[in-house]
Amino acid sequence: MRHTKVLTAAIAVVLGAIGITGCSSSGSSATGKVTLNYWAWAPGSAQEVADFNKTHTDIQVNYTNAGGGPQSSAKLLTATRAGNAPDLSLVENTSLPRMVVAGAPLDITKYVKDVKNNFSQGSWSQTTFSGQTFGIPQDVGPMALLYRKDVFAKYGLSAPKTWQDWRNDAATIKAKDPKLIMASLSTDGWGWYAAVAAQAGDNWWTVKKDGSWNVNIDGKGSRDVMSFFEGMYNEHLIAADPILSPTYNQQLNDGTMLSWPSAVWAPGVIEGVAPSTNGKWALAPLPRWNADDPTVSFQGGSSVIVVKTTKHPEQAAEFAKWLNASATGANLILNVQNGYPAALSGQQAAAQQKPPALMPQQTDYYSIVQQIDKHTSAVTWGPDTDIAASAFTDAMNAAVQNHTSWAGALTATQKAVVADMKKQGFKVTEGQG
Amino acid sequence: MTQATVASEATREGARGGTGMVRRRRRRRTIAPYLFSAPAILLYLGFTVIPVIYALQSSFFAQRLTGGGVLGIKRTVFVGWGNYLGVFQDASFLSGFGRLAIYGIIAVPLTLGLALLFALLLDAPGARIRGFSRTMIFIPYAVPGVVAALMWGFMYLPSTSPFSYVTRQLGLGSIPFLEPHGLFGALANISIWGGVGFNMLIIYTSLQSIPDELIEAARLDGANEVQIALRVKVPLVGPALVLTSIFGLLGALQLYGEPTMLKPLTNSISDTWAPLMTIYRDAFTLDNLPAAAAASMVLAVGTAVVSLAVLAIVRALTRRNNA
Numbered sequence: 221m222r223h224t225k226v227l228t229a230a231i232a233v234v235l236g237a238i239g240i241t242g243c244s245s246s247g248s249s250a251t252g253k254v255t256l257n258y259w260a261w262a263p264g265s266a267q268e269v270a271d272f273n274k275t276h277t278d279i280q281v282n283y284t285n286a287g288g289g290p291q292s293s294a295k296l297l298t299a300t301r302a303g304n305a306p307d308l309s310l311v312e313n314t315s316l317p318r319m320v321v322a323g324a325p326l327d328i329t330k331y332v333k334d335v336k337n338n339f340s341q342g343s344w345s346q347t348t349f350s351g352q353t354f355g356i357p358q359d360v361g362p363m364a365l366l367y368r369k370d371v372f373a374k375y376g377l378s379a380p381k382t383w384q385d386w387r388n389d390a391a392t393i394k395a396k397d398p399k400l401i402m403a404s405l406s407t408d409g410w411g412w413y414a415a416v417a418a419q420a421g422d423n424w425w426t427v428k429k430d431g432s433w434n435v436n437i438d439g440k441g442s443r444d445v446m447s448f449f450e451g452m453y454n455e456h457l458i459a460a461d462p463i464l465s466p467t468y469n470q471q472l473n474d475g476t477m478l479s480w481p482s483a484v485w486a487p488g489v490i491e492g493v494a495p496s497t498n499g500k501w502a503l504a505p506l507p508r509w510n511a512d513d514p515t516v517s518f519q520g521g522s523s524v525i526v527v528k529t530t531k532h533p534e535q536a537a538e539f540a541k542w543l544n545a546s547a548t549g550a551n552l553i554l555n556v557q558n559g560y561p562a563a564l565s566g567q568q569a570a571a572q573q574k575p576p577a578l579m580p581q582q583t584d585y586y587s588i589v590q591q592i593d594k595h596t597s598a599v600t601w602g603p604d605t606d607i608a609a610s611a612f613t614d615a616m617n618a619a620v621q622n623h624t625s626w627a628g629a630l631t632a633t634q635k636a637v638v639a640d641m642k643k644q645g646f647k648v649t650e651g652q653g
Numbered sequence: 654m655t656q657a658t659v660a661s662e663a664t665r666e667g668a669r670g671g672t673g674m675v676r677r678r679r680r681r682r683t684i685a686p687y688l689f690s691a692p693a694i695l696l697y698l699g700f701t702v703i704p705v706i707y708a709l710q711s712s713f714f715a716q717r718l719t720g721g722g723v724l725g726i727k728r729t730v731f732v733g734w735g736n737y738l739g740v741f742q743d744a745s746f747l748s749g750f751g752r753l754a755i756y757g758i759i760a761v762p763l764t765l766g767l768a769l770l771f772a773l774l775l776d777a778p779g780a781r782i783r784g785f786s787r788t789m790i791f792i793p794y795a796v797p798g799v800v801a802a803l804m805w806g807f808m809y810l811p812s813t814s815p816f817s818y819v820t821r822q823l824g825l826g827s828i829p830f831l832e833p834h835g836l837f838g839a840l841a842n843i844s845i846w847g848g849v850g851f852n853m854l855i856i857y858t859s860l861q862s863i864p865d866e867l868i869e870a871a872r873l874d875g876a877n878e879v880q881i882a883l884r885v886k887v888p889l890v891g892p893a894l895v896l897t898s899i900f901g902l903l904g905a906l907q908l909y910g911e912p913t914m915l916k917p918l919t920n921s922i923s924d925t926w927a928p929l930m931t932i933y934r935d936a937f938t939l940d941n942l943p944a945a946a947a948a949s950m951v952l953a954v955g956t957a958v959v960s961l962a963v964l965a966i967v968r969a970l971t972r973r974n975n976a
Contacts, residue, residue: 294937301942320724322940349724407920465918467812603724606939614745614923621833621921645718645725 254279254535257306259286259296262359262522263488264556265310271552272542279535281308289522290609293319300324300529307530308540313346313521314411314601316355321603321644325354325525331537332356335545342598343562347523350431355523356544359559361483362592363415363516366490366578368478369502371400379504383448386479386507390457393478403479404459404468405449407616410609410633412482415517417442418599420509425602432647433602438634439652443627450626460620469493481506483519484589487578488558501579505592514595521562560589567593604640611636705953712736712946736947745925746948752837753927757905760841760848764901765894767845768852772890773882775853776860787857791850798847802914805843810918831919843911848904852897859893860886895967899960906956909933928952 258269258281269283286292289312296319299305311319319325329352336344339357347355365386367379375393380386390402405412414424414437422441426434436442452458461468463480471477472494480486484503491498506516524544526536543549550566553559558576561567567590575585582588602608615629634650641648715736716727740746771790775783793801807813809830817827829835863886871885887894909929916922924938925931932952936945 290938294940297940298937317724318940321718321727323726460920462917462920465810466807467810467918470812610924610934610938614925617920617923644716644727 252278254532256281256308256530256532256536256539258283258308258310258539259292259306260310260524261285261288261292262310262557262559264552264558267556268543268549268552271548272539276539276542279539281539289315289520296324296527297322300527303529305527305529307532307536308524308526310358310522311355311525313357313518313523314605316347316523316525317349317601317603318605319525320349320354324527326528326530326533327352327354328356328526328533328537328540329353331526331534332541332545335541338545338563338565340562340564342518342596343521345598346518346521355525356540357521357523357562358544359485359522359553359557360562360593360596361485361518361520361560362589362596363419363481363483363506363519364486364589364592365504365506366480366482366486366501367504368475368497368500370500371475371478379502380507382511383507383509386481387448387452387457390452391455394455394457398456399476401459401471401477402452402457403481404461404463404471404477405453405481406463407460407620408462408609408613410612411605412519413442413445413612414608415519415599416481417445418517418597419506419515420445423600424608425600427600428649432649433641434649434651435602435634435638435641436650436652437608437637438627438630438650442630446626446630453620453626460616464489464493472497475500483521484560484592485520485558487576491576491578495577498578499581502582503579503585503588505588514592515597516592516595517597517599523562560593602637602641603646604637604644607640608633608637708946708949711943712950713943715943716941732943736944737951739944740948740951743931743948745923746928746931749925749928749931753905753908755837756841756908757902759837760844761898761901761905763841764845764848764852765898767849768856768897769887769890769894771849771853772856772860773886775857776886777878777882787854790853793846794848794850796847798910799914801847802843802911805839805846805911806915806918809839809915831915831921833921836919836921840908840911840915844904844908848901852901855897856890856893859890863889891971895964899963902959902963903956906952906959 256279258265260283265285266283269281273280284306286295286309292309293311293315296305296309296311300323305324311325316325329348332353335356336353343357343360344353346360347353347357365379371393372378372389375396377389377392380389386402393400393402417424417439420441422436422439422445424435424437424442426436428434449458453460468477472490473496475497480490487501487503490501505514508514508516524540526533526540530536544553544561545563547563547565547569550561550563551569553561553563554566554570554573560570570586571590573586574580575582579585612629612633615632616626618624619626619629638648638650713731713733713736714729715732717730718725719728774780775787780786796804808815811817811827811831814828814830817830820826820828830839867885867889868881871881876884907929908927912922912926912930913933916926924934928948929952932945932948935941935948
């Protein structure tokens with residue numbers, strides 16, 4: 221019996237030793253090959269990663285689909301705190317400042333100096349704060365209007381130039397066919413409202429010269445914007461229901477939903493849920509507040525960051541540069557991901573592209589996009605956009621349910637955002653700044 | 654005395670009912686009980702006790718900004734009871750409990766009432782296709798919570814709901830399942846649908862343990878089936894009812910899955926509709942783990958207080974009945 225016990229113990233020790241030496245803890249083996257983990261959600265990312273792996277023998281990338289923008293940000297923060305974060309991650313530009321404050325992205329200024337000029341100033345400013353670069357822009361979303369050209373033509377209407385035109389078009393169509401809905405502005409669309417308010421001249425977050433923040437969510441311009449759309453909602457010209465829900469997708473498919481004021485990445489999304497409507501949509505510049513001012517903002521847009529806990533920052537930065545700044549990568553973003561690349565080379569290549577599958581009849585699609593992109597102004601996102609999102613959505617839900625003022629949602633959001641920034645320790649001022 | 658004699662004496666004692674002097678038996682010291690319970694204890698320590706201690710510890714800290722510049726970096730700082738004060742000052746967290754109360758008043762009595770009713774019906778002498786009925790009542794419990802909530806979401810959305818379709822054909826319009834006032838019933842329905850089977854099984858099993866002689870005696874006394882059910886069976890499954898009602902209360906206090914699944918479909922559910930949703934939002938969406946830890950502690954203590962209160966009430970009632 222004694223012998224059996226000793227024998228069992230010995231076998232256990234030997235197996236354990238083999239096990240420990242067998243697995244390697246880090247991603248590099250004796251030959252120097254580096255394995256990186258990359259989190260993203262954009263369609264086509266898997267192919268982009270596969271193409272990189274084919275052409276780079278010394279760096280191999282593992283791709284994981286981490287869910288949509290908000291979900292993967294939440295997961296990234298939790299994983300970083302737990303110590304098992306990936307090496308790289310795609311991050312929405314609206315979340316990047318709060319990621320920086322949370323300590324997730326690495327400062328990669330010294331690695332990416334050579335690609336800075338591949339991007340426009342507006343794109344680059346989305347990932348650089350106080351002279352430190354925390355990410356490389358991947359795609360940008362200049363705002364635009366997608367609309368059902370066939371239905372508009374049926375009622376003798378063309379693409380609206382101003383928001384008032386859009387409202388008039390909605391009233392005209394409503395009078396002829398009450399079943400049709402011009403658009404649905406969902407209550408969780410805080411980023412959209414912020415961008416449209418910026419179009420009207422009110423920036424929700426600005427950085428002052430002394431480095432402190434100014435929060436102006438509740439300004440007159442923003443309030444006018446909210447009242448305008450609230451008026452449309454009260455006249456049943458638009459809905460305020462969640463978008464891309466089963467009900468919304470059904471409305472897209474049966475032609476009840478007539479337009480989507482969003483951005484240049486929208487055609488891929490609509491085509492994904494309503495391919496039967498291919499050929500009926502068209503893209504137009506976003507309606508404006510002032511007929512003479514074509515400036516629009518970005519909605520959405522994402523960047524790739526190198527996570528602070530990575531063991532291979534240089535190789536990770538190299539992958540990020542290949543994907544977002546090189547001509548090959550930009551082409552993939554354009555063709556496979558159906559995004560509008562932030563890289564200037566990609567945008568120039570886009571001009572020669574065929575239009576997206578949703579509007580094959582609109583052959584001048586990409587020249588319109590280039591025109592739109594010439595008149596964009598970047599939005600500054602604050603360090604607590606998550607608080608803004610939560611407060612705004614809850615306040616808008618209450619406003620829609622109780623038929624109270626939509627501008628009141630701005631007051632509630634301002635209060636929550638300022639209180640949170642002060643509690644965290646930022647220097648904050650309020651008002652028109 | 655030898656071991657065998659001691660053992661046989663003990664057996665005779667046992668057969669006689671165990672009265673009289675009990676001889677102390679020499680027991681061989683075994684570690685078998687400890688080995689058998691070790692996995693459960695280790696898992697309990699690892700997945701319940703240690704996380705609770707960790708959460709308690711992190712609830713006394715907070716993230717504050719350091720470093721100048723436009724975007725500083727957050728560092729962990731000791732704040733004592735600050736997070737707990739924040740919890741009690743958070744109006745949305747506290748109003749979540751109000752919504753829970755309304756939901757609980759609908760869901761818990763209905764679940765238990767239906768479970769008791771089905772169990773009694775299945776136990777009645779004339780019941781047919783007992784096995785099939787038992788399975789059909791239990792199957793909803795086997796559906797995972799998320800799947801059930803998604804499925805019911807489709808049944809509630811006006812455009813895809815079969816029920817709203819029928820009422821629209823009858824000219825009554827869509828049923829407002831996902832409107833604020835209809836939401837409590839809608840959410841309660843999902844958990845009643847899922848919970849009745851499990852609770853019914855507990856009560857049914859408890860009914861099986863009632864000695865047949867009692868039922869026969871009641872029948873000989875002239876009681877009909879309803880009277881037997883109400884006067885004989887229900888009081889005897891009292892402990893099972895207490896168990897299931899505590900489960901029901903605990904489940905209601907931890908409501909999370911159903912509102913979260915229905916949230917993308919409607920404007921009526923906010924981020925803080927239920928307390929556990931607020932905790933999730935603080936922990937993962939707002940990256941404020943310490944505040945979430947403090948709120949979790951408050952919720953856990955509240956849950957324990959409610960359970961102890963229920964048990965105390967039951968004990969007091971039983972004592973009064975027996976006195």
